[in-house]
Amino acid sequence: MEKKISKKTGFIDVLVGLQWGDEGKGKNIDQLLGSGIYSGVARFQGGANAGHTLKFEDKTFIGHIVPSGCLQKDVELYVGNGVVVDVVSLVKEIAELKNLGFEVLSRLYISDRAKLVSYLHPYLDQAEEFYRSKGGKMIGTTARGIGPAYGDSRARRGFLVGDINFPDFEQKEKDLSELHMNFLKMYEKEYGFVIDENKINEAKVKWFQALRELKKMQICDLSYLIQKRLSEGKNILAEGAQGIMLDIDFGDYPNVTSSNVLPANVCLGLGVSHSVIRNVYGVMKAYTTKVGGGDFPARIKDTEVENLFQVSGGEFGATTGRPRMCGWLDIFSLRYAIGLSGVNKIFINKADVCPTDKIEVVTGYEVDGKITKEFPLRLNQVTGVETEKMLGWGNANYGVSDVKNVSPALVTYLEYLKNKLSDLNVEIVSVGTGPDRTHFFELKK
Numbered sequence: 001m002e003k004k005i006s007k008k009t010g011f012i013d014v015l016v017g018l019q020w021g022d023e024g025k026g027k028n029i030d031q032l033l034g035s036g037i038y039s040g041v042a043r044f045q046g047g048a049n050a051g052h053t054l055k056f057e058d059k060t061f062i063g064h065i066v067p068s069g070c071l072q073k074d075v076e077l078y079v080g081n082g083v084v085v086d087v088v089s090l091v092k093e094i095a096e097l098k099n100l101g102f103e104v105l106s107r108l109y110i111s112d113r114a115k116l117v118s119y120l121h122p123y124l125d126q127a128e129e130f131y132r133s134k135g136g137k138m139i140g141t142t143a144r145g146i147g148p149a150y151g152d153s154r155a156r157r158g159f160l161v162g163d164i165n166f167p168d169f170e171q172k173e174k175d176l177s178e179l180h181m182n183f184l185k186m187y188e189k190e191y192g193f194v195i196d197e198n199k200i201n202e203a204k205v206k207w208f209q210a211l212r213e214l215k216k217m218q219i220c221d222l223s224y225l226i227q228k229r230l231s232e233g234k235n236i237l238a239e240g241a242q243g244i245m246l247d248i249d250f251g252d253y254p255n256v257t258s259s260n261v262l263p264a265n266v267c268l269g270l271g272v273s274h275s276v277i278r279n280v281y282g283v284m285k286a287y288t289t290k291v292g293g294g295d296f297p298a299r300i301k302d303t304e305v306e307n308l309f310q311v312s313g314g315e316f317g318a319t320t321g322r323p324r325m326c327g328w329l330d331i332f333s334l335r336y337a338i339g340l341s342g343v344n345k346i347f348i349n350k351a352d353v354c355p356t357d358k359i360e361v362v363t364g365y366e367v368d369g370k371i372t373k374e375f376p377l378r379l380n381q382v383t384g385v386e387t388e389k390m391l392g393w394g395n396a397n398y399g400v401s402d403v404k405n406v407s408p409a410l411v412t413y414l415e416y417l418k419n420k421l422s423d424l425n426v427e428i429v430s431v432g433t434g435p436d437r438t439h440f441f442e443l444k445k
Contacts (some may be wrong), residue, residue: 010230011278012270013038014263017243018282018337020290021257022324024349025283026054029239030437031066031347031430032360034282036280036296039234039301040076041069042226045115045259046241047149048086049142051317052434065090068239070097070104077104077221078227078236082259082269084149085161087210088119110214111222111271112162115153118173119207121145123200125154127187134191141292142317150258152176161219164211201360223271230276238266244282244337245290252313252379255294263341282343282426284334286351286413287359289324291317298327298362308355312395314435328387330362331420338424348417349432351410352398352439360387361416390416398415400433403441414443 017023033041048064061071067087069075079085097104112312122145129141141147147212152158157176163169187193205293226236240261245251247261259265263280267273269298287309290296300306305318309326311313337343364386393409400406418428432440 005221008159009235009276010039010233011233012042012230012236012238012266012272012276013279013281014238014240014266014277015281015283016240016261016263016341016343018245018284018295018334018341018343018346019243019288019330020245021241021243022289022291022315023283023285023327024053024245024432025241026063026068027349027429027432027435027437027440028281028283028347029237030071031440032078032237033069033072035438037235038069038075038237040078041067041072041237041239042078042080042230042270043067043083043108043241044080044238044262044266045082046257047146048085048089048144049146049242049257051089061097061100061102062095066093066097066104066108069237070102073102075107077107077108078226078270079110079114080222080270081111081115082265083111084115084117084146084259085110086117087142087214089207091210091213105217109218109220109225110161112160112219113222113271114161115149116159116161117145118159118161118176118180120184120200121152121252122147122203123184123195124148124180124437125169127184127191130193131187131191135354147258161214164215165219170397174187178382226270226272230272238263238270244335244341247340250340252294255292255379263343279345280341280343281345281347281429282338282341283347283349285313285349286329286353287328287360288330288333289313289315290327291322291324295382296325296327297365297382297385298330298333299325300327305356309353311355312355313350319430328362329361329417331417332362332364332385335421335424338421338426344426346426346428347430347432348414348422348428351414351431352395352400352433354392354394354410356392357394358389359392359413360389362387363420397433399436399439401438403443406431408439 002343017025054061067077125143125148127143184195242257242261246257248256288298306326310323362385365382366384367376367381391409393407396407397410428443430440430442
């Protein structure tokens with residue numbers, strides 16, 4: 001049941017990934033914004049570790065910081081205080097969008113309380129992964145400096161975006177950079193992590209050049225602006241990065257991202273009340289993927305079959321290019337994610353990708369020889385999975401935009417999934433059948 005919001009104020013809808021990220025959220029954000037009911041779209045967490053691939057006609061754009069609504073020319077774009085801003089990436093994205101015919105500077109608003117990724121944060125990220133590699137426990141970060149930036153924020157020594165306009169920023173930058181270099185020298189001395197000072201100096205020059213461009217942008221009290229828009233009766237879509245299973249509190253810690261991915265973080269990441277949130281949309285693939293370190297219970301055991309999904313689904317990271325692990329649809333983790341997030345509407349993507357004539361669905365995890373009802377603290381506790389087998393549907397559904405033309409095997413699969421989730425009060429609203437914004441069909445109640 002949808003929450004009723006007063007007609008005198010606008011509302012915020014939230015869209016999050018229900019798996020381990022890479023669910024194709026950018027396309028669904030673009031799809032929702034095309035409805036015309038939203039005046040703006042907001043990022044509320046994460047940073048340049050997120051990669052949203054957007055396709056429009058013959059144009060492709062991979063965004064990292066700029067919200068996915070950038071291809072909708074009349075939509076305002078908000079970067080919230082919960083985001084860590086890689087300013088070099090931001091400036092690059094804005095230039096790429098301009099070359100594609102999309103001017104965003106006049107409609108892009110950045111919270112003065114957003115966190116700033118320094119030019120040394122990526123090196124600290126790499127050093128930490130190098131240290132972990134000694135024990136074979138790499139997390140598989142994107143090495144974009146996200147964790148160190150959030151860490152400095154929690155240690156109360158990092159930069160806020162708004163700090164760049166204060167006269168003491170220069171001294172703060174020198175002090176923090178000195179501390180960071182001391183950390184890097186410790187990693188070099190103790191663990192053998194090699195510091196390339198020429199590359200560091202190049203990164204520093206690019207960072208300061210990007211900061212000069214950042215100063216020209218609309219840095220503001222974003223919480224005030226969003227509340228003002230809502231009071232004007234305008235609606236906003238909050239877009240999540242990564243996926244629920246990578247949430248720092250409820251994912252497979254430490255193999256997680258460095259922020260809270262849950263919709264509850266919208267309030268903290270944008271500075272709004274929970275009372276303005278209406279629908280929570282969840283995005284999933286028809287199968288499951290994961291990139292980075294850690295265990296993955298649903299992973300397809302047959303390497304050849306997994307490779308078929310990687311190639312057919314184009315399962316290579318938008319940010320890193322790394323191949324993603326591919327697994328069967330994991331209903332056990334999906335139910336866990338829905339319970340955590342309060343999702344009431346679901347988008348399914350990549351339903352056109354099914355390179356095998358038989359598939360499996362993971363319905364339970366085995367821990368200590370028993371099927372567990374509770375989600376395990378650590379995924380390495382999972383010794384086996386409970387699965388159910390079904391018929392696959394091949395490539396017959398690529399580009400299908402009418403439910404009447406969907407293959408019978410896919411219809412059976414969707415009905416099966418609806419039944420498995422029927423007690424959670426969620427509705428499957430759309431099924432994606434390809435990368436283009438027109439490649440989907442709607443499901444009616």
